Amino acid sequence: MPLALYLLALAVFAMGTSEFMLAGLVPDIAAGLDVSVGTAGLLTSAFAVGMILGAPVMAAFARRWPARAALLGCLALFAACHVVAALTPTFSVLFATRVMAAVANAGFLAVALSTATRLVAPDRKGRALAVLLSGTTLATVAGVPAGALLGTALGWRATFWAVALLCVPAAFGIANGVRSGTRETSSVPGPSLTAELAQLRAPRLLVAMSLGALVNGGTFAAFTFLAPIVTDTAGLAEVWVPLALVLFGIGSFVGVAAAGRLSDRHPQLVIAVASPALLLGWLALGLLADRAVPLLVLVLVQGVLAFAVGSSLIARVLYAASGAPTMGGAYATVALNVGAAAGPAIGAFALAEVGGLGPVWVAAVLTGVALVLAVPSLRLISPRDRHGDGAVPAP
Template sequence: MPLSLYLLAVAVFAMGTSEFMLAGLLPAIAPDLDVTVGAAGTLTSAFAIGLVVGAPLTAVLARALPGRWSLLGSLLLFTAAHAAGAVAPDLPVLLATRVVAALAYAGFLAVALTTAAALVPADRKGRALAVLLSGTTAATVAGVPAGAALGSALGWRAVFWAVAALCLPAALGILTGVPARRTPQDAAERPAVRAEFAQLRNPRLMAVMLLAALVNAATFAGFTYLAPVVTGTAGLEESWVPVVLVLFGAGSFTGVTAAGRLSDRHPGPVLATGGALLLLGWPALALLAHRPAALLALVFVQGALSFAVGSTLVTRVLYEAAAAPTLAGACATAALNLGAATGPLAAATTLDTPAGDLGPFWLSTLLALSALLLAAPLHPALRGTGRTDAPG
C-alpha cells in the first residue's frame, strides 16, 4: 500500500476522534450547557446530518480541484470549527460548530475514499479502504478513550482543543504525501457530473446504501449512549468509560482489518455471518449489561462485528458506484452517516421509556433485524457477483 494512503489515515484518525468522542463526553457536556443527556446526544446527530448533506455537495465542488487542496482545505475548516466549539457558550452554538465540522469532514472523507480506491489496483479497493478506515478505528481505540480521560481531567472543552491541535500534523502529512495536481488524462477520463448522478439511480446501489445506513444506525444508536450504561446499569465508576471505549475501538479495529482481507472477494460470508451475530449481540448487551464482565466482552464483539459488516458494505458501495468516481466516496459517506444521524436521534427517544439506559440497545436490535430482512433479496450484489468491475 502506498505511503500516501497511510497519511490519509492519519487525518481520518483526527476526524474520527471528533466523530466518536461525544460518546464519552455527553455526561460532562449536558450539565455544563444545562441540557439533558438526550439533548446533548443531538450533537452526534447534527454531525452526522452535516456529513450526509455535505458529502455529495462538497464532492462536486471539489471536482475541479486537485485532491491535495480539497483535502487540505477541508481539514483546516474542520480545525477552525473545533476551535470555535471549544469556546461555545450554549448548545445551539455548539450544534452549529458540529455541523460546520461535519461539512468539512464530509468533503474530506468523500475525496479520501475515492483517492484511496484510485491509489491501488481495481481488485484491492477493500484493502485500501481498510487502511483508510483504520484511522477511524484507531480513533476509537486511542483517540476517543484519551478524549474521555482528558475530558474527565480538564473538562470537555479541552478535548475540542486537543482535536484541533491534532489536525495540524495531519495537514502536514497531506501536503507532503498527496500528489499536488491531477494529470490532464485524469480530467479527460472523468465523466460529467450529470452522467455520474445518472449512475446513482441504480436501484441495487440505493439498496446497498440503505443497508449500510441501517447497520450504522444500529452501531451509533448503541455506541452513543454507552457511557450512561457503564456508569448507570453496570454500576461502574466514571473512570471505566474510557476502558469500555477502548474495548469497542479495539473490536472495531479487529473487525475492519479482518474485513479488509475478505471484502473484495468474499463479501457474502462476511455479511451473512456478521449480520446474524450482530442481531444476537445487541439484545445480549441489553440483557447482560448489568454484569460488568459480560458488558466488556460484548462491547468488544459488537465493535468488531459492526465495523466488519459496515466496512464491507462500504466496499460494495464503491464497487456498485465505480462508474461515478467523483460521487462514489460521497455515496459511501452519505450512507454511513445517514445511519449515524438517525440512530442516536431515535435512540434518544428510548431513554425515557421503561427500558431506560438500555433502550438504545433494543433499538439497535430492531435496526439489525431490518438490515437482515433487507439483505435477503440483495444476495447477488452483496456476494460481489453480477458486475464486471467487482472481483470474484
C-alpha cells in the same frame, strides 16, 4: 499500500476522534451547558446530518479541484470549528459548530475515499477502505478514550482543543504526501456530474447504501449512549467508561482489518455470517448489560462485528459506484452517516421512553431490519465476475 493512503488515515484519525469522542463526553457536556443527556446526545446526530449534507455538496463542488487542495481546505475548516466549539458558552453554537465541522469532514472523507480507490488497483477497494477506516477505528482505540480521560481531568473543552491540534500534523502529512500520483485508468476525461448522479438509480447501489445506513444506525444508537450504560445500567464508576471505549475501539479495528482482507473476494461470506451474529450480540447486550463482565466482553465483540459488517457494506457501495469516480466517495459517506444521524436520534427517544437500554434495543431492531433485507439481496450487492473478485462495473 502507498504511503499517501496512511497519511490520509492520519487525518481520518483526527476526524474520527472528534466524531466518536462524544460517547465519553455526553454527560459532562449536558451538565456543563445545562441540557439533558438526550439533548447532548443529539450532537452526534448534528454531526452526522452535516456529513450527509456536506458529502455530496462538497464532493460536487470540489470534483475539479486538485485532491490535495480540497483535502487541506476541508481540514482547515474542520480545525477552526473545533476552536470555536472549545470557546463557546452556549449549546446552540456548539450544535452549529458540529454541523459545520461535519460538512468539512464530509468533504474531506468524500475526496479521500475517491482518492484512496485511485491509489490502488481496481480490485483492491476493500483493502484501501480498510486502511483509510483504520484511522477511525484507531480513534476509537486511542483517541476517544484519551479524549474521555482528558475531559474528565480538564473538562470537555480540552478535548476539542486537542482535536484542533491533531489537525496540524495531519495537514502537514497531506501537504507533503498527497500528490498527483493517483492511479488513473484512462486519459479520457471522467464522466459528467449528471452521469455520476444518475448512478443513484442503480438498484445495486441503493441497496448497498440502505443496508450500510441501517447497520451504522444501530451501531451509533448504542455507541453514543455507551457511557450512561456503563455507569447507570451496569453501575460501574466513571473511570470504566474509557476502558469500555477502548474495548469497542479494539474490536472495531479488528473488524475493519478482517473485513478488509475478506470483503473484496468474499463479501457474501462476511455479510451472511457476521450480520446474524451482530444481531444476536445486540440482543445479548440488552439482556446482560447490568452485569459488568458480560457487558465489557460484548462491547468488544460488537465492535468487531459492527465494523466488519459496516465496512464490508461500504466497500460494496464503492464497488457499486464505480461509474461515479468523484461522487462515489460521497455516496459511501452518505450511507455511513444517514445511520449515524438517525441512530442517535432514535436512541435518544428510546432512552427517554424506554430507559437506559433503549438505545441497545434500537440497535437490535435496525440490525434485524438490515438482516431481513440483506438475505434476498446478497447476489445483487455482491455480484461476482469471472475472476471472482466481485469488482464488476455498476449497472
